[in-house]
Amino acid sequence: MVAFLPDYTVVVTEPVNVMGVEYLKKKGVNVVELPPGSKEDALMKIIEDVDGLITRGSIKITREMMTKSPRLKVVGVHGIGCDHVDLEAAREHGKVVCNTPDALTVTVAEMAMALTLALMRNVVSADKAVRGDEWNRKYSDLIGAELAGKTVGVIGMGRIGEATAKRLLAFEADVVYWSRTRKPSVEEKLGVTWMELDDLLKASNIISLHIPGTAETYHLLGEREFGLMKNGVRIVNTARGRVIDEEAMIKALKSGKVKAAALDVFEKEPLSQESPLCGMDNVILTPHLGASNLEGMQRMAVQVAEEVLKTINGEEPDNPVV
Numbered sequence: 102m103v104a105f106l107p108d109y110t111v112v113v114t115e116p117v118n119v120m121g122v123e124y125l126k127k128k129g130v131n132v133v134e135l136p137p138g139s140k141e142d143a144l145m146k147i148i149e150d151v152d153g154l155i156t157r158g159s160i161k162i163t164r165e166m167m168t169k170s171p172r173l174k175v176v177g178v179h180g181i182g183c184d185h186v187d188l189e190a191a192r193e194h195g196k197v198v199c200n201t202p203d204a205l206t207v208t209v210a211e212m213a214m215a216l217t218l219a220l221m222r223n224v225v226s227a228d229k230a231v232r233g234d235e236w237n238r239k240y241s242d243l244i245g246a247e248l249a250g251k252t253v254g255v256i257g258m259g260r261i262g263e264a265t266a267k268r269l270l271a272f273e274a275d276v277v278y279w280s281r282t283r284k285p286s287v288e289e290k291l292g293v294t295w296m297e298l299d300d301l302l303k304a305s306n307i308i309s310l311h312i313p314g315t316a317e318t319y320h321l322l323g324e325r326e327f328g329l330m331k332n333g334v335r336i337v338n339t340a341r342g343r344v345i346d347e348e349a350m351i352k353a354l355k356s357g358k359v360k361a362a363a364l365d366v367f368e369k370e371p372l373s374q375e376s377p378l379c380g381m382d383n384v385i386l387t388p389h390l391g392a393s394n395l396e397g398m399q400r401m402a403v404q405v406a407e408e409v410l411k412t413i414n415g416e417e418p419d420n421p422v423v
Contacts, residue, residue: 102186108129108130108131108224109129109130109131109152109153109410109413110130110131110132110133110151110152110153111125111130111131111132111133111150111151111153111154111406111409111410111413112132112133112134112135112136112144112147112150112154112155113133113135113154113155114133114135114138114139114151114153114154114155114156114157114159114160115135115139115157115159115160115179116155116157117155117156117179117401117402117405118136118353118398118399118401118402119150119402120399120401121155121179121401121403121405121406122134122203122402123128123401124402124407124410125325125406125409125410126409129222130410132273132301133151134359135148135160135419137201138181139281140160140165141161141166141192141295142354143159144160144166145165145166145169148166148169148173149170149171149172149277150171150172150183150412151170151172151173151174151185151410152172152173152174152413153173153174153175153177153409153410153413154173154175154176154177154263154283154407154409155177155179155406156176156177156186156195157179157180157181157225158176158177158178158182158184158185158186159185160173161186161187162176162186162187162191163183163187163190164187164189164190167187167190167191167193167194167196167267167330168190168194168276173177173411174194174196174197174198174413175196175197175198175199175307175395175408175409175412175418176191176198176199176406176410176414177195177199177201177405177406177408177409178198178199178200178201178409178422179201179402179405180200180201180205180392180401181200181201181202181205181261181313182313182341183198183200183384183422184202184239184313184315184331184341186198188422188423191423192423195275196423197412197418197419197423198329198421198422198423199405199408199409199412199418199419199421199422200405200420200422201401201404201405201408201420202259202260202401203236203260203400203404203420204397204401205261205391205392205397205400205401206260206261206264206395207264207396208392208393208394208396208397209261209264209265209311209339209391209397210261210264210265210268211268211394212339212365212387212390213261213265213268213309213311213337213339213391214265214268214269214375214382214389216337216339216363216365217248217253217269217307217309217337217363217387218248218256219244219363219385220246220307220335220337220361220362220363220385221246221307221335222246223242223243223244223245225385226238226242226243226314226382227239227243230243235409237402239321242339243265245347248269248272248273248274248307249272249273249274250273250275251274251275251306251307252274252275252276252277252306252307253266253269253274253276253277253292253306253307253308253309254274254277254278254301254304254305254306254307254308254309255269255276255277255278255279255304255309255311256278256279256280256301256308256310256312256321257278257279257280257281257309257310257311257312257313257340258278258279258287258293258311259280259312261311261339262280262309262311262312263284263287263291263326264277265309265311266287266291266293267300269309270291270292270293273422274307276291276293276294277293277294277295277296277301277304277305277403277416278293278296278301279295279296279297279298279301280295280312281312282319285294285405288421298326299326299329302326302330303328303329303330303331304331305330305331305334306331306333306334306335307334307335307336307337307341308322308330308334308336308337309337309338310322310337310338310339310340310344311339311340312340312341312342312344313340313341313342314340314343318343318344319344320343320344320345320346320349321333321344321345322336322344322345322349322350323346323349324346324349324352326349327349327350327352327353327359328358330353330358330359332357332358333357333358333359333360334358334359334360335359335360335361335362335363336350336359336362336363336364337362337363337417338359338362338363338364338366339365339366339391340366341366342364342366342368342369342370343368345368347367347368347376347378351377351378351381354378354381354383354384355377357371357415360383361383361384362384362385363384363385363387364378364384364385364386364387365387365388365390365391366389366391367389370388371388372386372388382423408420412421
């Protein structure tokens with residue numbers, strides 16, 4: 102049984118950078134870190150005595166937890182996506198939910214660029230070729246393509262979409278975008294062009310996704326949308342797995358409609374080893390690493406700790422979601 106101090110108690114549901122934990126401890130907060138791999142039942146056992154949560158997404162923050170925790174004031178999301186938190190229940194029970202959107206902008210944009218360049222130059226397949234004594238593949242299926250001059254369709258022009266577009270432009274790509282809200286200021290600043298989604302799908306050589314996983318964006322790219330795309334299009338997804346209909350994408354990859362894909366997120370995580378994606382040489386798979394670099398992890402941990410403590414103290418957080 103966890104022993105709680107009389108002051109504030111914050112539970113960290115999944116491991117975060119030590120800088121965030123140390124920040125709270127220096128402020129006199131009792132920090133309870135659940136062991137790696139913990140499930141919802143571990144949190145349910147102690148939720149009644151908790152003032153704040155810091156969560157990364159593996160443990161769902163449910164309506165039942167909200168109901169059972171009158172002391173709980175705030176759920177701090179270490180990252181951007183809040184789809185693992187019951188936001189409606191949080192509103193009903195007066196719980197604040199906040200996240201750390203500014204901490205990840207550069208981190209995820211760089212991951213999107215890494216995946217894009219790896220796709221264009223067949224980096225992963227080339228590494229396997231050298232290790233497998235297949236050097237001569239450099240003259241056949243490992244021949245890549247330049248990013249310069251290609252049309253890249255950026256879906257979602259929030260902080261990360263804009264940062265990715267800026268980096269794509271540095272490689273002399275032509276960037277078009279679709280976003281639920283048009284961004285004239287970004288168009289003027291970067292020189293990117295807004296398109297209706299269907300037009301973007303038809304025009305793009307590469308499609309890079311940067312939208313949240315919501316009811317509105319669920320399967321935004323499905324069988325119909327893949328049918329609109331150019332033959333040989335490349336897909337990069339560092340957003341949320343559910344924005345793509347995975348079955349439709351697999352079909353498009355098998356047919357050659359989609360030449361290649363780089364996926365950091367999936368409809369169900371962790372990705373099952375039985376997924377056809379695991380057996381495809383034209384797909385790069387990474388285990389949801391978009392936020393995983395040292396600088397980004399440090400920023401997120403400290404920022405979410407600051408937001409949680411600020412909210413517990415009765416102040417307004419900088420990045421409220423609810």
